[in-house]
Amino acid sequence: MKLRFSRKALCIPYAVFLLFFVIVPMLVIVFYAFTDRNNHISFQNFIQFFSDPTKLSTIVYSLVIALITTAVTLLIAYPVSYILARSKIKKKTVLLLLFITPMWINFVLRVNAIRELLNWIGLLGEANYFNTVLGMVYDFLPFMILPLYTTMQKIDNSLYEASADLGGNAVTTFFRITVPLSMPGILSGITMVFLPSMTNYVVSDMLGNSKVTIIGKFIETYFGSDWHMGSMIALFLLIIVFVSTIFTGGFKSEENARGANL
Amino acid sequence: MNKKAIALKCVKAAFIGLVLLFLYAPILLLAVYSFNSTDTIGTWGDFSFTHYAKLFGDSVILGMIGNTLLLALLAALLSTILGTAGALGIYYSKKRTKTTLNAVSQIPVINAEIVTALSLTLLLCVVIGLPRSYFTLLIGHMVICTPFVVLSVTPKLKQMDNSLYEAALDLGASPAKALFKVVLPQIIPGIISGFMLAVTLSLDDYIVTSYTKPATFNTISTYVYNATMRGNAHTAEVLSSFWALTTIIFIIILAVVLTANLTGNKKKEKKK
Structure with a gap:
């Protein structure tokens, strides 16, 4: 019997790949989170996780660092994107590219660069939390600018004119036109920055003098020693991701913050 | 233009300049000192290429650069094939x-990398018991890269003219041939940008x-x-070669x- 070629069948390898390397690993995490070393069902990790003040305070610290990082990044990226998107100069994309280019340098080398700068001005080892937030803002800024710029670029100029004609001043126009219409960009920028700043421990390790523990590092400390506790924290993160996805409506390819469609 | 508008323009330009300075200061600092004989930033030596000589003379560092590039190309190639077909x-x-499938494909994109890493390691190395190898590493990179290839190719498929495929079939092409000769050429920009994206993701990953x-x-x-x-x-000494x-x-x-920007502009001009 000759197999008929079907276009649909092309997705089978990818579906199998996703099943084995995405879905099954997630199930393994859930299994490990609720079992003990003897593979018996146990809520020990769960209870320990939520009753240990040091664990909880690490998570609170990490959330605060992520919130501050995201807020600062948004406060810098929003005006940058606004100015770029509304500017009338010809080579606008070149200017945008200047903001995106550092993103393509190896991530760890970039963190190392800011580490050297902090070392030079004498802050390394002195202000661990400040350095961590600074490094994260530095590293994640392009991820915020790109989706913001993309959505603001799409706002029809006649809307601004209409607002002015109808007597809206600059402030009114900004809050009634720019902000609501750039909301998708804001949300996708926030997801691109908030999650890494809770989990990417490269920055906190290299700039925080190993004194700053974020949730990602927290998981890493259980690597090899206690997979069950590590899985419990990972599951906690997974739930945060899941909930935030419901709020932000998921990831859209048009706002690909990695710059695929530049 | 009144004074207020000029002032506003200056403030805007100054702000853009400051943010750019923030983004480039660390890199430029390293660039300047990379041409200096000193090993500590802040003390000034002579103009020299010693750090470059050290970099190209260190077989360990060169080997790890080769590893990085080879892994990125291999992971990107496999991800591109799997992702395009997908x-x-x-x-x-x-x-x-x-x-x-689209929903599951989103998981590695939105998930925290540490969760992806932990879950894969748990499955491959703890549950199945494989040793950490080039294979596990490659799988790890493909999990990060492939969904982005799918995300790059899908918009091109949506823009594609479906009647061309039907026309090819009507004219006697086999479905496979029509796919390769008609569909693939239309989505090639998406495949290329997916590949590039996969390369950068793999290069960047820690x-x-x-x-x-x-x-x-390494x-x-x-x-x-x-x-x-x-x-x-x-x-x-190693740090200064970085x-x-x-x-x-x-x-x-x-x-x-x-x-890329210059050639891109030329193409656009030609179209006009």
Whole structure:
């Protein structure tokens, strides 16, 4: 019997790949989170996780660092994107590219660069939390600018004119036109920055003098020693991701913050 | 233009300039010192290429750069094939399959990298019991890269003219031939940008790499991280060769971005 070629069948390898390397690993995490070393069902990790003040305070610290990082990044990226998107100069994309280019340098080398700068001005080892937030803002800024710029670029100029004609001043126009219409960009920028700043421990390790523990590092400390506790924290993160996805409506390819469609 | 408008323009330009300074200051600092004989930033020596000589004379560093590039190309190639086929299959599937696969495909994109890394390591190395090897590393990188290839190809499929495929079939082409000769050429820009994206994702990765790699294998990310975290006197010399490495990578990227932008503009002009 000759197999008929079907276009649909092309997705089978990818579906199998996703099943084995995405879905099954997630199930393994859930299994490990609720079992003990003897593979018996146990809520020990769960209870320990939520009753240990040091664990909880690490998570609170990490959330605060992520919130501050995201807020600062948004406060810098929003005006940058606004100015770029509304500017009338010809080579606008070149200017945008200047903001995106550092993103393509190896991530760890970039963190190392800011580490050297902090070392030079004498802050390394002195202000661990400040350095961590600074490094994260530095590293994640392009991820915020790109989706913001993309959505603001799409706002029809006649809307601004209409607002002015109808007597809206600059402030009114900004809050009634720019902000609501750039909301998708804001949300996708926030997801691109908030999650890494809770989990990417490269920055906190290299700039925080190993004194700053974020949730990602927290998981890493259980690597090899206690997979069950590590899985419990990972599951906690997974739930945060899941909930935030419901709020932000998921990831859209048009706002690909990695710059695929530049 | 009144004074207020001019003032506003200056404030805007100053703000843009400041943010750019913030983004480039660390890299430029390293670039300047990479051409200096000193090993500590702040003390000024003579103009020299010693850091570059050290970089190109260190077989360990060169080996790890080679590892990084080879892994990125291999992971990107495999991800591009798997992801392009996946995107095509998903596009032609029924609605339910489409929604399910697209949703699952999003998981590695939105998930925290550490969760992806931990879950994969748990499955491959703890549950199945495989040793950390090039295979586990490659799988790790493909999990990060492939969904982005799908995300790059899918918009091109949606823009495609479906009647061309039907026309090819009517004219006697086999479905496979029509796919290769008619569909593929239309989505090639998406495939290329997916490939490039996969390369950059793989080059950039630290967390998944550190979880899935064999102990003796290093990429730029893991090597630089380990060197900085050790922090003894021996690494001061290694660290200064990273200044040269950062500068070289920065120059290459700048060159690629500029040429891509210039040739892109030329194409647009031709279209006019």
